[in-house]
Structure formats: C-alpha cells, structure tokens
Amino acid sequence: MLNHHGKPAFLNQLTLPADLVVALNQLDSKQAISAARLMDDESLVATLEFPELHHAVNILLDLAHHQRWAPLETLAEDRLADLLQSLNHKEQERILSHLSQPTRSSVLRLMHYPADTAGGIMTTEFLQVPIGWTVERTLQHIREVESTRETVYAIYVVNEQKQLQFVVPLRKLVCADPNAELIALWKGESPVVVRALTDKEAVAQIIRRHDYLAVPVVDEEHTIIGIVTVDDVIDTLMEEAAEDISRFGGAEHIGKPYLHVNFWLMIRKRGGWLAALFLGEMLTASAMQYYEFQLEKAVVLAMFIPLIMSSGGNSGSQATSLLIRGLALGEVHLKDWWRVLLRELPTGLILGTLLGAVGFLRIEVWQHAGLFDYGEYSLLIAFTIWVALVGIVTFGSCVGSMLPFLLQRVGFDPASASAPLVATLVDVIGLVIYFSVAALFLTGTLL
Structure with missing residues (x-):
C-alpha cells in the first residue's frame, strides 16, 4: 500500500531493521527493489545486514545498476562478500571496481576463503x-x-x-x-x-x-x-541446520524460501533423491520375488511385511538421528564408532525383543479371541514374527548408527544419512532376515 507521497506505507511505519526485513520479505522481488530505492542509506544498510532478507542479492544488483555505491561502502565487509559470492564473475568485478581500495581488498580476502571456514564467515572490522x-x-x-x-x-x-x-x-x-x-x-x-x-x-x-x-x-x-x-556463527549454523534437515528428509537443500522456489528447481532438488531411493527400493521388489515361492505357500507371511519393514526402518532412523546430532555437537567422534556399535547392539536386541513380544501377543490374542484365524500354526507364526523383529530392529539400529560414521569417514556430510535412505537399506536386508527366520521356524509346516 502506498501513502500520499508514493512510498510503501511500511517505510514510514517501521523503524527497526528487523521489521523492515519482514515487510520486504512479504513483497515480490520487483516490489522489494522499488521499496529499497526509496530507503535512505542508513536504513538500507541496516536492512541488508540481515541474512534473512530474501531479496538482498537483487537489491544489491539494483544499487549497482543505479550507481548507488555509498551503501555498499558502509555495509559490513563480510556481508558484502557473502552477497557478491552469489553473483557471477562479471557482476562481481563490476561492483568491486567501484569500491574503495581498502574495502575492495578486504572483501576480496574474505571471498578467498571457503564458506564453511572461519575465514569465510569472519569480519575484518575489529579493534x-x-x-x-x-x-x-x-x-x-x-x-x-x-x-x-x-x-x-x-x-x-x-x-x-x-x-x-x-x-x-x-x-x-x-x-x-x-x-x-x-x-x-x-x-x-x-x-x-x-x-x-x-x-x-x-x-x-x-x-x-x-x-x-x-x-x-x-x-x-x-x-x-x-x-x-557469535551472530555470524548463529547465522551460519542455522543455515547449515536447514541444509541438514533437507538432506535428512531425503532431498537436496533448496537454499531459498519455499514459496520463492521455481517449479523446475523444486523438481531438480527433489527428483534426484527420489530416483535414488526408488532404485534402492527396487532391490526390495527383487528380494520379494526371490521369496515368491514361500509367499505362495504361506500367504499369511505377507500380512506382516509392512510391520517388519517399518520397525527396522524406524529403529534405524532413530539411531541415525541421535548420531547425526552427536557428531554435530562434538559429543561423538569418528574414533568412537566401536563404542557406539557396542551400545546400539544390545539396545537393538532389547528394543527388538519388546516389539517382538508385542507382535507375538497381538497374533495370539487375535487368534484366541476369534478376530482372525492364522491357522493351526499360529504359535509358530507368532514366534517367527518375534524372532524376526529382534533381528531386524537390531540390524536397523546398527546400520543407522554406523552410516553417519561411514559417510563422515569418506568425506560426506553425515546428515546425508537421511531417514528414507536408512529405511531403504534396512528394508532389503529386513526381508532377507524375515524370510530366513520364517524358513527356520516354518519349514515342514507352512513352508
């Protein structure tokens, strides 16, 4: 909304930079640029300082286009370096050429360091x-x-x-x-x-x-x-946390507000992970095809496949989440992998035993209450589910805890051990464990 001077109303109503950032983020790119043109240098610099400003790069380019260099000279050098790194080389050179020599030298030095290092987030403005x-x-x-x-x-x-x-x-x-x-x-x-x-x-x-x-x-x-x-550290860690959350959910980090991401970028960021996970799940189909004969003879086993697979995936995802957090906070280090394994192994055995007991009771209660007829070998089926859950939950806990260590060891972000990835890995081996236990208990009866 414009006032009688032709300015957006919030420019007169809001005085705190943080509030201006929120107001500008509610506008589209063209509107935000137009509003920025009407702001005085001091307010504009204070607003550009915020990493949360969605349109900061576009506003920077507009300032350069209109030869408005004063705000860039007073903008914090580390923030200016961050914004310039989002531009192509030609745009960087054009803007840097109009800055004073001291500012240009400091900004170039900051841009030299990788973004995930102290040099990449430091400021050269100190006493x-x-x-x-x-x-x-x-x-x-x-x-x-x-x-x-x-x-x-x-x-x-x-x-x-x-x-x-x-x-x-x-x-x-x-x-x-x-x-x-x-x-x-x-x-x-x-x-x-x-x-x-x-x-x-x-x-x-x-x-x-x-x-x-x-x-x-x-x-x-x-x-x-x-x-x-400390504010630089908080900003960078929040950004990294956003990246980790994206990866852990089975997608690439978008790096932009959700509603500002174009359709094809969304497809590209999510499609790669989905395709990789789909190929992984195809191994699950292959495993089920391998045990097709057992399924034909004992169709009742198919009823518990979702239960078996989800339990293993859930236990693996739990362990992965705990270890990613521990590695991120420095509570656990790469050399501690064997200590983690020795903790997760008995943990998985106990959790699997508890879940298996619940599954066993569920089958027996349903059988004897007349809610479902599992046949004359219901007790063997119940024991099969129990033992299979012990093995699958234990395997899921061990794999889920070791995968972040493995990824860190080969140089990848442990957060890449996403919950869908862990679940996919556990699904395939979980089926093998399930049908192997079924063959042990049910051969000569149902099989």
Missing part, C-alpha cells in the same frame, strides 16, 4: 591497538573509529610485529584506571584463537565452550586477520 597504549588513549580511539567497526566486544592488543598478544574485554577496559597501560590488564594468559581454514563448526564449539562473543582469526605469523562473532 586492534598497540601494546604500549594506555586505557584512556584506547577509549579515545574507540570513540573515533566505533562507527567503522562492526563490533567492539573486545580490543585486540598487538606487539610491534602486529602479532596478537592478548585480548581486553570492553567491560574490563571501561572499568580500568584511565592512566594504566593495557599490559597492566593482562594476566599472562594466551588468547584463544582460530586459523582462517578452521571449520566453522569447530569455531562454534570454541565460542560455545568459552562463552565468547567473538574469537580472533590469526595467520601463520599470529597476526590477527579478522574475528568471528
């Missing part, structure tokens, strides 16, 4: 001061440059060789004697740092473990080249 400064001089410096720095969580103190010596929290600095030298605030502890190529999940664990708001990133000479802030 660094010489070790010989006093508290008063440092506070004055903060007042002078605060507007050009993304955060002032902490001050990074370096020696004459620009090597990081220690970190002074802003709170400690404010409370200190103004005439004291910074080194007087140092207790001698070495700062916790990460390297540019450190995996972002490892950085998240460090920030979580030490309860930091930011962690410095250093090079081989121990020179600080950037910092990773």
